[in-house]
Amino acid sequence: MGEGSSQSLVQKLIEGVNSITSIGEFKNYKKECAAVTRRVKLLLSLFEEVRDSKLPLPDPAFNCFKALEVALYAAKDLLILCHKGSKLYLTLERPKVLNHFQALAVEIVKALDGAPYNDLDVSDEVREQVELVHNQFKRLKGLEEAHDAQLHAELTTVLDETTERLISRAELEKLAEKFELTTAKAIKQETQALEWMKIETDPLIDGILDNEKGFEQMHTLLRNMKTLCPADNLEVDIPDLKKIQASEAAFLDKLRAHHPSEPSVSGGTDKGGSPNIPDDFKCPISLDLMKDPVIVATGQTYERAFIQKWLDAGNRTCPKTGLILAHTNLTPNYVLRSVIAEWCETQGIEVPKKSSGRPKSSNSTDFCCSEDRANIEDLISKLASGQTEVQRNAAGEVRLLAKRNIEHRIYIAEAGAIPLLVKLLWSLDPKTQEHAVTALLNLSINDNNKGQIVSAGAIHPIVEVLRTGSREARENAAATLFSLSVVDENKVTIGNCGAIPALVDLLRDGTPRGKKDAATALFNLSIYQGNKSRAVRAGIVPPLIELLGDSNAGMVDEALAILAILATHPEGRTAIGQANATPMLIEIITSGSPRNKENGAAVLLALCTFDPAHIVIAQLLDAFGPLSELVQDGTTRAKRKAAQLLDLMRRQEAEKAEQSIIEDQSPGFSTDAGGHSALCI
Incomplete structure (x- = not known):
């Protein structure tokens, strides 16, 4: 050899x-x-x-x-x-x-x-x-x-x-x-x-x-x-499994304890004084005879009032099976209700009447012990005290109480803490401001609290914290805006309040964690069409391109996902094209992860569809090979995008060839030896 x-x-x-x-x-x-x-x-x-x-x-x-x-x-x-x-x-x-x-x-x-x-x-x-x-x-x-x-x-x-x-x-x-x-x-x-x-x-x-x-x-x-x-956990430190299980079990126990059986079952009893209720007729939560049975996504049946309370507390699992609910719709179980009614008649029992849809008291005081309620109420009074040090300490404790406990999140909001925390966002004390915005972040994990936070006028001061707060306060403000933007109408409100330029600043200049918080919020906000132009005008594209080329930053996925959304908007496509992103996109299509190849192809397709100049660049960079491989081995969406790109490139080549033939065959002028123009056929 x-x-x-x-x-x-x-x-x-x-x-x-x-x-x-x-x-x-x-x-x-x-x-x-x-x-x-x-x-x-x-x-x-x-x-x-x-x-x-x-x-x-x-x-x-x-x-x-x-x-x-x-x-x-x-x-x-x-x-x-x-x-x-x-x-x-x-x-x-x-x-x-x-x-x-x-x-x-x-x-x-x-x-x-x-x-x-x-x-x-x-x-x-x-x-x-x-x-x-x-x-x-x-x-x-x-x-x-x-x-x-x-x-x-x-x-x-x-x-x-x-x-x-x-x-x-x-x-x-x-x-x-x-x-x-x-x-x-x-x-x-x-x-x-x-x-x-x-x-x-x-x-x-x-x-x-x-x-x-x-x-x-x-x-x-x-x-x-x-x-x-927890399916909706936004915190950096994720709770221990055993603590989660204990918290969930405790919640169910309290739900049962504070809503004991009503004396509606009487007459026609056995020696014990009451009939033996079949297990299938009992609500798995209250363990009582069901008045208004409803079916959840897993097929399990519960008493409407109790499963509704479970869902209102922010839970998204089936209490009996522990499985995630695909949706939270409650379907009346008319067949079981009819069977229960027949059983009651044979037992000589009054047929149970449907309740109003919730336990008699929908107040979260039913689930917080008296000591916790007293503590929370005392902290809320301190939030309103007007004394900086007292407010700072109280906001810090509220922040911790709302961190993991479902009942605390509900009761803190119902006890009136949200408007006071919003007011503290304007505090001149950096630590108070940080505690307040982080407490709102933790409270916003509960879906019902999101509306209260927005209604209390929180978005504008949260944006101010994002602009001028301490490092941690800015990061948590970005995370809070992401949490609130899960609700579609809030995307519009947040965009209108000037949050996007402040998030772009954090994306450009923040710590690694701050950049990730900003990117997550910007991705969510940019789903709304009106926010795409705001993001582009705020200068989002250059830092995204920079992150795209910096594998050490660990944010290629986030940057590319946002670019894929912005590429669906004319201003977004223009900005991405001006940033000379095509070479990076082809490199990602060549050697990126499957999801990144998919998003890279989507961005490149948007650029090439609306500006043929990018097709020329892609051809010069030998994109045909990587795109052909993506058609064979990519995800379903990636295959589709790559095939469309190849079609664009082939059509451009065909048009060039056709134009070349036309030019060769069309009459033109040449000059004779004396320099005079002559028509050439």
Whole structure:
């Protein structure tokens, strides 16, 4: 073999080993991954000595190294899968994963069998080291990590047992703890890992990633695990799972305790003095006979008054199953109501009449203990005291009380704290201002409180805090505006109050956390068409382009998502085009994540559709290849956008060719030898 090809192959092997050893921690199969990484690293000295000798490789050595190159690429793909992939799915597919580790060992052993050491100018020490690696891979019989094997057994057992029923809350809790998925952040990361695996197409791991049913099961499992965490949590520190469970259980207990059974069931009783009510006729929350049964999204039936109270408290799960509700509509269960009425008549009991739709007292005082109520009321009086230090301390305590507790959020708002907190947003004391805006952020987690905050005139002073407050106050002001903008009509109000320029300033000059808070709020606000031009005129595009080109900032996803929204507006397209974004977009389409490729193609399509100059730039930058690959391997939306871009490029080429033919065939003027014009045909 030639020296150039030999050196190129050896360099690839060195780079392969270095990339494997730099992968980092592994989520699954830690023992197997560590063994492969350690043994592959021992081969590095062989490749480095061969490289330093600068001699061309004889054919036997070249073939051996070529086989090792294939094996190292296979090892890298498998190790990256264990590093980035879903813990749940990889545990489910344990037999296949272990088979791949075994097959990898066989491949390396074959490559090293009969390695031509005599043809290689390497030291005895290196030869002994390589032979050691060779023997270690030969002895690999399929490592069995007891912990991983136990997780696989528990996961498959639960899935097998729940094929005909819903997984129980207890089973969910156990699996969540086993897989360390006890926070919303961990579940989000696991979901992203699962999505990454679904688009992985490397031939080596296709055998592992071809279980469509398994992917669906893991997605369902993660959605159900998410119900164990607050669905609307906006705080940086996500509550511990056990605290969440205790809080939720306590809420249900209080709901029952403060609404005891009404003495409507009388007459026709058994020896105990009252009839035995069938379980199906009882509300799972109040445990009483239902007057107005309604069905929630999971198919469970509750007494309307009690499930409504549960929803009003900001909960978005089914109390009985713990599953997330796809919607909060309540459907009357007329059939069950009719059956209950018939049962009551046979028992000689007065048929229960429908209530007004809520428990007799819809006040959250029913759910806060007297001590908590007294504390909150005292703090609210201090908020109104007019003494800076007293107000500062009171606002800080309200901020903490509203941080996680559902009942506190409700009672603090009902007790009149919101207008006082809004007033404190104008405080000249920076810490008071910070406490006030953060307390409003925490209160806004409850949907019912959002309207009260806006009605109290909070948006304008929140914007002022965003402009002039302390670093943390500005960040939390941005987060509060995002929370409030979830309600569509608030998007208009927030935009009209001048929030967007202040958010753009934070996006440009803020801390990493501040930039993320600003980007999240700007994304939400820009969904409203009228806010898109405001964002463009406020100068949002340059900092977005800067973030797009700075992978270290970790905000490429956010920047591209906002650009995709702005590109649907004429001013947005113009600003993005003037920022010379096309080269970056093509780079993202070439090597970005699946979602970013999708958004990159959407932005580029918007630019090219309305300005053919961008088509020319894309053609000059060889966009045809990456777009063709995206048509084959992208998400559904990405494929559609890429196909439309390719169509635009082909049409432009066809028009150019047609114009060229017309120009060649059309009459023109030339000059004769004397410099006189002559018509040419």
